[in-house]
Structure formats: C-alpha cells, structure tokens
Amino acid sequence: MxxxxxxxxxxxxxxxxxxxxxxxxxxxxxxxxxxxxxxxxxxxxxxxxxxxxxxxxxxxxxxxxxxxxxxxxxxxxxxxxxxxxxxxxxxxxxxxxxxxxxxxxxxxxxxxxxxxxxxxxxxxxxxxxxxxxxxxxxxxxxxxxxxxxxxxxxxxxxxxxxxxxxxxxxGRPIQRPPAPELANQDGVRVSAGIGKTTLRQPQLVGTYGAGSVVGDFAGNTGGGFNSNGVTIKIVDDQGTVYGQSIVDPANGNYRVTIGTPLANGVYRFHAQAVDSQGHESPPSAVYLLKVMSRPGETATTSMATPKGPLAARN
Known part of the structure; x- marks a missing residue:
C-alpha cells in the first residue's frame, strides 16, 4: 500500500x-x-x-x-x-x-x-x-x-x-441542547418554539442526550452521548438563570421549574447544558413563552418585570 x-x-x-x-x-x-x-x-x-x-x-x-x-x-x-x-x-x-x-x-x-x-x-x-x-x-x-x-x-x-x-x-463546547418546551399541563404549546401560560412559575421540559445522531439518546450505555451528571439551566438572552435541573440519566429528560414568579409578558428562554466538570454548552434556540393573567385575575403590577420579556402586558 x-x-x-x-x-x-x-x-x-x-x-x-x-x-x-x-x-x-x-x-x-x-x-x-x-x-x-x-x-x-x-x-x-x-x-x-x-x-x-x-x-x-x-x-x-x-x-x-x-x-x-x-x-x-x-x-x-x-x-x-x-x-x-x-x-x-x-x-x-x-x-x-x-x-x-x-x-x-x-x-x-x-x-x-x-x-x-x-x-x-x-x-x-x-x-x-x-x-x-x-x-x-x-x-x-x-x-x-x-x-x-x-x-x-x-x-x-x-x-x-x-x-x-x-x-x-x-475544543468545541459540549453539545447544544434543543430548545425547551412548556410542560403540557402548565399551559398551551401554541406551535414549535412558542407557548403560553397563566402560571407564574411554570415548568419547562426537554430531553438532552444523543447517540451518533443528535436526538438519539444513549443513556447509561457505552458510546455515544451520555448525559449522566449534566444539569440543564433555563436562561434568557442575557444569561440570567431562571431555574435548573439535573438531566435524568435513564432517559435524558429534564424538568425545570421557573424559580422567580413571572410578571405578564413574553419571555425569551433558552436551555443551556452544564456537565459535571462545569463546562457549558452554547444556549439552545429560543423558546417564546407568553405569561398572561387568568380571566378575572388582577395582573401583577407591584413587581418589576424580570429580564427577558419582550413586552409587559397588564
């Protein structure tokens, strides 16, 4: 040869x-x-x-x-x-x-x-x-x-x-996660990448993990992507953290509860992965979440709108 x-x-x-x-x-x-x-x-x-x-x-x-x-x-x-x-x-x-x-x-x-x-x-x-x-x-x-x-x-x-x-x-950062989604029970998934809720502290969910093709979860098995020990943070465009959760190593699922009550408005959220050594992934694509009052509810006006909303609505 x-x-x-x-x-x-x-x-x-x-x-x-x-x-x-x-x-x-x-x-x-x-x-x-x-x-x-x-x-x-x-x-x-x-x-x-x-x-x-x-x-x-x-x-x-x-x-x-x-x-x-x-x-x-x-x-x-x-x-x-x-x-x-x-x-x-x-x-x-x-x-x-x-x-x-x-x-x-x-x-x-x-x-x-x-x-x-x-x-x-x-x-x-x-x-x-x-x-x-x-x-x-x-x-x-x-x-x-x-x-x-x-x-x-x-x-x-x-x-x-x-x-x-x-x-x-x-040298490339760890794998970028897909955009999160609003948990089904916490509101309405209007379309891909957009949701709306009347809850002040809704949950965002998703899956993080891949095999040879992004999206094929490898779990605890050898080879491919293993999300064991990975934390998912929910952040806005400025990097402010709204909540975080450990990824389930059995199936790659995560569920993050927003830690700070949200005022009415439209929020731009991203998922960001952090491995067990503290290495961060790039933020995911944006997920737009509209927070609005329930019928008859008095809108929150006494608290400042957190970073992230596109527009506050009363």
Missing amino acids: DRRRFVPSPEGLEGRAMLSVFGAGNNTQAAVAQEVPVTFHQKETRIEHLPFYLKQLEPDRFLPPATIQQLQDDLLSIAGRLHRPNPATIEAFNSTLQDIIPNASLSKSDAKTLSHAFQRVLGSTGATAQQVTNLTQDMSELAKVSSQSPRPVYLATNDYSLVLQTILGV
Whole structure:
C-alpha cells in the first residue's frame, strides 16, 4: 500500500474542511469527522488516544514521552473552550500543506511556515495567547523529532494536521441542547418554539442526550452521548438563570421549574447544558413563552418585570 495515500481517521475528528495530507476529498473521512466528541469524558479519551493515532503514521517512530505528555496537558486546557475557526485560516493551512508536501526534506523555512499557519488557525478559535504559545511549542518540539525521520515531511505535515483536527474536535463546547418546551399541563404549546401560560412559575421540559445522531439518546450505555451528571439551566438572552435541573440519566429528560414568579409578558428562554466538570454548552434556540393573567385575575403590577420579556402586558 502506498502509505502517502493513507490517513488514520480517529473517530470524531473535527476539520471537515481541512485537507487530508494523504488525499483530499476523502468522503469516508469527511463522514467520520462529523462525529465530534461531545462530552468532556469523550474529549479526555480523544486526547488520551492521540499517541496511538500518531503512531499509526509510522509505527516505529519515536515519540518523546515528555513532549507527548505536555501536548496532552495543553490539549486538556482547551477542551470545550473554543469555537469554530475562521474558514480563511483553514484554507491558508491547507495551502501551506500543499506547498510543503512535495518537498523531499523539511527545511527550517517550511517548518516555520507550517508553524505560523497552525498558530493562525488556533488563534482564530478563541484560544488564549498562552494556549497558542504552548501548543505551538509542543508542535515545534514534535517536528524536531520528526525531522530525523527518513520521511520528515510526511510526519511533520500529518502531525500538524492530526493535532489540529484533534484541537478543533476537543475544543468545541459540549453539545447544544434543543430548545425547551412548556410542560403540557402548565399551559398551551401554541406551535414549535412558542407557548403560553397563566402560571407564574411554570415548568419547562426537554430531553438532552444523543447517540451518533443528535436526538438519539444513549443513556447509561457505552458510546455515544451520555448525559449522566449534566444539569440543564433555563436562561434568557442575557444569561440570567431562571431555574435548573439535573438531566435524568435513564432517559435524558429534564424538568425545570421557573424559580422567580413571572410578571405578564413574553419571555425569551433558552436551555443551556452544564456537565459535571462545569463546562457549558452554547444556549439552545429560543423558546417564546407568553405569561398572561387568568380571566378575572388582577395582573401583577407591584413587581418589576424580570429580564427577558419582550413586552409587559397588564
């Protein structure tokens, strides 16, 4: 087999737009890349397995234990804390790979150019300056060792590509939950994403958990998304918390009671997941909840309208 046409495809790698050094446009790899590590435990596992994936490039290669350990520690520091990179930096990284791959040896100039392209992608993900410096140094140390290989360009370009894909996968925040809904018994679900109630402290419900496809709950089983230990917060556009509840690990369901009595008005609510390590997901899509008085009820006017209503109604 022509090993320059092979690329290990660690399950769940991010970077669908990134060039595969061993053949761009690999549909199988693109499909695999869509399965990102969504829980913090899965991110830790991905980082733990990184040396195995690096070894697949060249089974007999030497990976300095201290360098690899430092790289793994620095990857843990960005787990769940980044956002998607600027597509232009990915394109620039791909272009750099294409320029370097045909070369027989890895020159100092090529190594520097590759490092700068890596830094630009990393910087566009929201990594701190110190995190960028640390990971860049880790890769420079790894490249020094790879330069002694009979195929230095092969190893260096694939090391950078593999590690960068890993960063983009483990750096992504935990899975964003679907929008919550008004509990059936607490009012009327007018349509998808809209409800109305006469209760001052209604309940919002939903399900959080996914298998290989978002929405397929995996529960306590191995593999896929496990929501065990996850809390769902109900927040408004400003991030104010109105209530929270633990997700049931048996079925992924949650039920949050609004903690502060709501005045009449229309509220914009979101669900936000927090895992057992305190990592937060992006907020869900908005759920509009209209709170109104019962017939004959005197509307609440003595309390200030909490943050969130679009318009107060008396």
